[in-house]
Amino acid sequence: MRVGFGNDIHRLVEGRPLMIGGIEIPFDKGEEAHSDGDVLLHAITDAILGAAAMGDIGQHFPDDSPLTKDASSSSFLKNVQLMTGARIINIDSTITLEKPKLAEHIPAIRKSIADLLEINIKQVSVKAKTAEGLGPIGEGKAIKAEAVVLIE
Ligand code: MG
Numbered sequence: 001m002r003v004g005f006g007n008d009i010h011r012l013v014e015g016r017p018l019m020i021g022g023i024e025i026p027f028d029k030g031e032e033a034h035s036d037g038d039v040l041l042h043a044i045t046d047a048i049l050g051a052a053a054m055g056d057i058g059q060h061f062p063d064d065s066p067l068t069k070d071a072s073s074s075s076f077l078k079n080v081q082l083m084t085g086a087r088i089i090n091i092d093s094t095i096t097l098e099k100p101k102l103a104e105h106i107p108a109i110r111k112s113i114a115d116l117l118e119i120n121i122k123q124v125s126v127k128a129k130t131a132e133g134l135g136p137i138g139e140g141k142a143i144k145a146e147a148v149v150l151i152e
Contacts, residue, residue, distance in 0.1 A: 004051025021109035
């Protein structure tokens with residue numbers, strides 16, 4: 001068994017969808033990114049790569065490539081699961097953002113990630129918190145995600 005850690009941060013800007021865990025959350029801002037910017041899927045993808053000691057998301061899906069322009073981060077995650085051959089035991093994650101409140105969306109986010117990885121929803125933990133108004137995340141200018149994963 002091996003453990004991996006991943007984190008990611010994106011600026012929040014108007015005119016972009018807010019993608020979290022493979023679903024779009026209704027909000028007036030979203031992640032600025034070359035891909036769809038799904039901050040949580042990027043953190044989980046990096047955690048799986050980390051557990052396998054197979055580099056990082058930027059190495060496998062460069063943000064200056066036309067192949068990853070506006071790409072769905074779901075495809076990054078699926079690819080990395082196949083590439084590493086990882087059997088996922090469990091994932092724990094935390095999203096930090098000031099707005100919107102995510103509590104009502106957490107079950108759908110967990111289900112989306114579980115479906116993508118073909119695992120049980122009980123293997124996927126997603127938590128959300130604010131930055132208590134501190135720093136760029138607290139000012140609503142950015143969203144952060146952190147994830148750990150245990151693989152076999
Ligand atoms: Mg990212």
